[in-house]
Amino acid sequence: MIDLELKNVTKRFGAFTAVKDFSIAVEAGEFVSFLGPSGCGKTTTLRMIAGFLEPTEGEIFIQGQKVNDLPPYHRDSGMVFQNYALFPHMTVFDNIAFGLRYRKVPKNEIKDRVMQMLQLVQLPGLEGRRPAQLSGGQQQRIALARALVIKPKLLLFDEPLSNLDAKLREQLRVELRQIQQEVGITSIFVTHDQEEALSLSDRIVVMNAGEMIQSGTPYEIYEKPQSLFVGEFIGQSSFIDGRVAAVQGTETLVELGNGLTMGVSGVGAIAKGDKVKILIRAERISVMQDSAQKHLEGRLNVLKGVITDVSYLGSNIYYYVRIENNAQFLVIDQMGEKSPLKKNDAVCLEIGFKSCLCFTSKTKGRV
Amino acid sequence: MAPSRGTPHAMGGVIERISSNPRFVLGLQLGPLLFWIVFFLFIPLLLIVFYSFCLRGLGGTIEYTFSLKNYIHFFTTPIYRKILVKSIVIAIEVTLGTLLVAYIPAYFIATTKTKNRLLLLILMIVPFWTSLLIRNYSWILILGREGIINVYLMKWGIISQPLELLYTEFAVVLGLVHWVLPFMVFPLFSTIDNIDFNLVDAAKNLGANDLQAFWRVTLPLSMPGIAAGCLLVFILTVGSFVTPSLLGGPEDLMITMVITQRFLTLFDWPFGSAASIIYLMLMILFILVYDRFIGLKRILKM
Amino acid sequence: MKRIFSGARFLKGFTIAFYMFIFAPILIVILMSFHPRDIVSFPLPGFSVKWWIRFFGNYNLLTSLRISLTLGAAAALVAGLIGTLASFAIVRSEFRRKDLLNALTFAPMVISGVVFGVALLSLFDSIRFPRGFIGLVIAHSLLCIPYVIVVVSARLADFDRSIEEAAMNLGANNFQTFKSITLPVLLPAIIAGMLLAFTISFDEYPATQFLATATTATIPVRIFSMIKTELNPQINVLAAVMVVITICIPMLAQYFLRRK
Ligand SMILES: Nc1ncnc2c1ncn2[C@@H]1O[C@H](COP(=O)(O)OP(=O)(O)OP(=O)(O)O)[C@@H](O)[C@H]1O
Ligand SMILES: [Mg+2]
Numbered sequence: 001m002i003d004l005e006l007k008n009v010t011k012r013f014g015a016f017t018a019v020k021d022f023s024i025a026v027e028a029g030e031f032v033s034f035l036g037p038s039g040c041g042k043t044t045t046l047r048m049i050a051g052f053l054e055p056t057e058g059e060i061f062i063q064g065q066k067v068n069d070l071p072p073y074h075r076d077s078g079m080v081f082q083n084y085a086l087f088p089h090m091t092v093f094d095n096i097a098f099g100l101r102y103r104k105v106p107k108n109e110i111k112d113r114v115m116q117m118l119q120l121v122q123l124p125g126l127e128g129r130r131p132a133q134l135s136g137g138q139q140q141r142i143a144l145a146r147a148l149v150i151k152p153k154l155l156l157f158d159e160p161l162s163n164l165d166a167k168l169r170e171q172l173r174v175e176l177r178q179i180q181q182e183v184g185i186t187s188i189f190v191t192h193d194q195e196e197a198l199s200l201s202d203r204i205v206v207m208n209a210g211e212m213i214q215s216g217t218p219y220e221i222y223e224k225p226q227s228l229f230v231g232e233f234i235g236q237s238s239f240i241d242g243r244v245a246a247v248q249g250t251e252t253l254v255e256l257g258n259g260l261t262m263g264v265s266g267v268g269a270i271a272k273g274d275k276v277k278i279l280i281r282a283e284r285i286s287v288m289q290d291s292a293q294k295h296l297e298g299r300l301n302v303l304k305g306v307i308t309d310v311s312y313l314g315s316n317i318y319y320y321v322r323i324e325n326n327a328q329f330l331v332i333d334q335m336g337e338k339s340p341l342k343k344n345d346a347v348c349l350e351i352g353f354k355s356c357l358c359f360t361s362k363t364k365g366r367v
Numbered sequence: 368m369a370p371s372r373g374t375p376h377a378m379g380g381v382i383e384r385i386s387s388n389p390r391f392v393l394g395l396q397l398g399p400l401l402f403w404i405v406f407f408l409f410i411p412l413l414l415i416v417f418y419s420f421c422l423r424g425l426g427g428t429i430e431y432t433f434s435l436k437n438y439i440h441f442f443t444t445p446i447y448r449k450i451l452v453k454s455i456v457i458a459i460e461v462t463l464g465t466l467l468v469a470y471i472p473a474y475f476i477a478t479t480k481t482k483n484r485l486l487l488l489i490l491m492i493v494p495f496w497t498s499l500l501i502r503n504y505s506w507i508l509i510l511g512r513e514g515i516i517n518v519y520l521m522k523w524g525i526i527s528q529p530l531e532l533l534y535t536e537f538a539v540v541l542g543l544v545h546w547v548l549p550f551m552v553f554p555l556f557s558t559i560d561n562i563d564f565n566l567v568d569a570a571k572n573l574g575a576n577d578l579q580a581f582w583r584v585t586l587p588l589s590m591p592g593i594a595a596g597c598l599l600v601f602i603l604t605v606g607s608f609v610t611p612s613l614l615g616g617p618e619d620l621m622i623t624m625v626i627t628q629r630f631l632t633l634f635d636w637p638f639g640s641a642a643s644i645i646y647l648m649l650m651i652l653f654i655l656v657y658d659r660f661i662g663l664k665r666i667l668k669m
Numbered sequence: 670m671k672r673i674f675s676g677a678r679f680l681k682g683f684t685i686a687f688y689m690f691i692f693a694p695i696l697i698v699i700l701m702s703f704h705p706r707d708i709v710s711f712p713l714p715g716f717s718v719k720w721w722i723r724f725f726g727n728y729n730l731l732t733s734l735r736i737s738l739t740l741g742a743a744a745a746l747v748a749g750l751i752g753t754l755a756s757f758a759i760v761r762s763e764f765r766r767k768d769l770l771n772a773l774t775f776a777p778m779v780i781s782g783v784v785f786g787v788a789l790l791s792l793f794d795s796i797r798f799p800r801g802f803i804g805l806v807i808a809h810s811l812l813c814i815p816y817v818i819v820v821v822s823a824r825l826a827d828f829d830r831s832i833e834e835a836a837m838n839l840g841a842n843n844f845q846t847f848k849s850i851t852l853p854v855l856l857p858a859i860i861a862g863m864l865l866a867f868t869i870s871f872d873e874y875p876a877t878q879f880l881a882t883a884t885t886a887t888i889p890v891r892i893f894s895m896i897k898t899e900l901n902p903q904i905n906v907l908a909a910v911m912v913v914i915t916i917c918i919p920m921l922a923q924y925f926l927r928r929k
Contacts, residue, residue, distance in 0.1 A: 052834055071387060072837040073845075079838045085831040089853045098849075099839030143835075150839060386843040389762075396758035397770070399751040400814065404773050407811050411788035418791060468687065475684040487688075489923075494691045496919040498872040498911040500892050504904060505694030507896065508701060515697070548691060599779075606781025608875040613896055623783040623875070630787050630879060640791070643784045650780070 078147030427634025558592030752817030782875030813866030
């Protein structure tokens with residue numbers, strides 16, 4: 001069953017188009033993230049779904065009912081706000097009970113359901129407090145409880161974790177996912193934090209400048225970006241310019257100049273002679289001391305270079321490597337037990353061709 | 368599942384529809400204010416304009432004609448010209464006096480430690496809210512012939528005759544300065560508070576001494592606050608009534624007192640109206656000139 | 670402070686003198702209310718509460734006090750209602766001629782009370798509306814509206830609108846959201862604005878002198894004529910009462926503003 005459907009939704013503010021021809025269908029129980037840089041229209045889209053904004057064009061359906069003309073208070077969506085938006089003059093109990101009161105739920109039942117929710121968000125016993133007496137993490141859990149208790153058709157989140165510190169954010173992220181799966185509620189989650197989107201979602205919608213760029217599972221988004229924009233936006237990568245020398249299926253041979261060539265996977269239609277950009281995931285490169293690797297010399301996708309900088313991050317280590325044609329590479333290596341390489345060390349980089357994606361300027365999205 | 372609520376109750380529906388109609392809501396919000404302003408400010412002022420062209424009839428009635436006599440009378444009678452000039456002179460004296468008295472405290476508050484600053488600001492507001500009548504009355508106790516100042520000066524043998532302090536222009540200016548001080552201190556404080564004192568340090572670094580740095584950097588940067596404060600103080604003072612009536616002598620008449628006298632004791636409403644209009648025109652002229660040379664927009668933003 | 674004048678002491682000394690200057694008249698009046706004789710003199714020859722006792726036996730003054738208090742309350746209510754409604758439009762809506770409306774709203778703050786008073790007197794006279802309490806409420810409320818607007822719209826500009834959206838999202842319509850969320854959260858600011866309005870009204874003389882009648886003489890009207898005609902220590906008590914009321918009420922207002 002489709003719980004939420006947007007059909008060619010466009011939103012303009014005056015002459016400015018904030019959301020452009022946006023279409024999506026969300027299955028019941030699915031957890032979908034909208035991911036994109038600041039100002040790309042995520043919040044605008046979410047607010048159209050909640051009913052705070054009217055689409056300029058297009059239609060929105062919630063559980064099959066067209067809701068374009070329905071005010072927010074008749075849409076039965078539960079929204080969790082970035083700044084929690086708890087009612088400061090009410091206790092936690094009254095905050096959670098708020099929606100139930102407007103649904104004419106009997107008193108006893110309100111009490112039971114509020115208590116049940118407090119259990120669910122692991123904050124039993126706080127019902128008498130005021131929002132000002134809660135920590136940020138607690139406030140956000142109450143906000144979630146308040147949205148969940150009305151058993152909405154949809155849960156809408158607008159960067160709910162971004163006001164929390166890193167540790168708490170991670171912890172709440174896990175809890176959020178558990179609760180969502182337990183309740184099985186269809187959720188739309190707006191974020192600009194890729195880790196959040198990758199770890200939480202069944203599906204990620206990457207947006208840019210008001211448009212949907214790509215939609216897919218976290219695996220697809222990370223492993224098979226359909227455009228340079230998506231590849232660039234997600235994960236840490238290096239980019240090299242080149243020209244296509246030969247194409248065979250998706251296997252493509254690219255000249256980097258300086259006599260260097262690489263075997264890469266092409267994305268979209270690519271022809272011989274195209275100017276391309278190669279994207280290489282930093283953690284997919286293996287880096288070795290040059291002197292120890294004589295046997296690899298001359299093989300495809302083995303590049304020689306020099307370490308120009310090292311930054312040590314505990315669990316892993318970042319090497320900045322300059323290869324022979326002066327292109328810069330970022331390499332992320334697991335620390336393991338070996339001792340780290342040093343600045344000015346000569347190194348060999350080995351890269352699997354599936355980890356090198358090449359894009360022409362013709363692929364959709366910003367290049 | 369929550370009950371599906373396709374069509375709300377009829378009554379709730381009416382409130383709902385009304386309260387989500389932006390034009391209706393705007394009308395509800397602004398209607399009363401507009402009514403108040405139009406009926407109790409705008410129309411009364413128009414009425415005054417109308418009366419100012421009428422004449423005083425027998426026994427304090429109004430003779431409905433169209434005549435410029437009141438205005439002509441006002442500007443051709445030396446005493447009224449003198450009063451008009453006096454009102455402006457007193458306002459200028461008060462403005463400059465207030466600026467002189469207020470700048471240093473404002474500077475001190477703005478550059479002092481945050482903790483004390485709040486206390487100092489609150490202390491500043493307290494007299495601001497204290498009844499103006501009472502403050503003026505207190506000046507009478509202080510400045511009068513048998514007032515505190517004279518009593519002590521005589522007791523200490525500094526003077527042998529009491530000084531004539533009360534019922535003078537000095538008393539009026541003092542009382543007015545005391546009244547308008549907060550209107551000067553607050554704009555000054557907020558601009559000085561926003562000054563980036565690195566600039567002052569930079570000036571000193573370049574060889575300016577403390578006074579030069581103040582004169583060349585701090586003072587020009589606090590100009591917006593000075594301009595805003597002076598505007599407020601001047602406008603309030605020109606229209607002041609209580610202080611000049613209580614602390615001033617027979618010579619210290621201001622235009623508001625002429626209006627009051629005409630309306631309350633002489634029952635010459637048309638002339639009183641003309642004086643009111645002259646006062647309003649003076650205000651408008653002043654604000655226009657101010658806007659031309661200093662700019663009103665900047666002050667409205669403060 | 671070293672930054673400007675070499676003497677930080679000069680700045681400090683001047684500021685202390687400044688605060689003495691602004692507080693002296695207030696403290697002196699309160700002190701004088703405990704004067705024991707019939708003619709005010711210095712230094713205080715003793716300490717007595719007899720003028721306080723006489724004050725509470727003075728029917729005329731107590732009547733005036735009652736009039737001033739009810740007038741202040743009524744004006745504050747009217748100004749609170751009108752000013753709060755207008756603040757919503759001013760902060761939350763865009764409409765044509767907003768600047769003009771702002772200027773008009775704040776006009777009563779800068780136009781002399783005398784001119785405003787005679788203008789209203791002319792209006793009431795021309796429509797044969799008798800002078801009295803209602804006229805005073807109208808005049809005072811108009812004078813107080815700007816103060817309410819300043820206080821309420823400042824708070825409204827800071828108002829986090831997402832809590833209203835949250836309420837709507839949970840099923841409250843516009844009216845219900847206003848009633849259950851907006852109004853309660855804004856209430857402290859509205860009360861603070863109304864208390865300030867009360868203080869303004871309580872001390873208003875320039876316009877009041879034209880609109881008050883013998884039966885609606887407010888405390889300022891009494892004080893003014895007492896100062897003009899005879900200086901007796903009775904004024905001191907009245908003055909002390911005024912000081913206490915006009916200081917305590919804004920402090921109460923501050924308390925409401927602090928409370929979130
Ligand atoms: N009411 C409005 N009027 C005019 N422009 C608006 C309005 N609301 C949003 N915009 C514009 O629409 C664009 C998209 O805004 P939106 O809030 O949806 O971005 P976002 O993706 O949520 O960004 P962020 O990650 O920073 O929250 C922005 O450029 C914004 O300036
Ligand atoms: Mg956003």
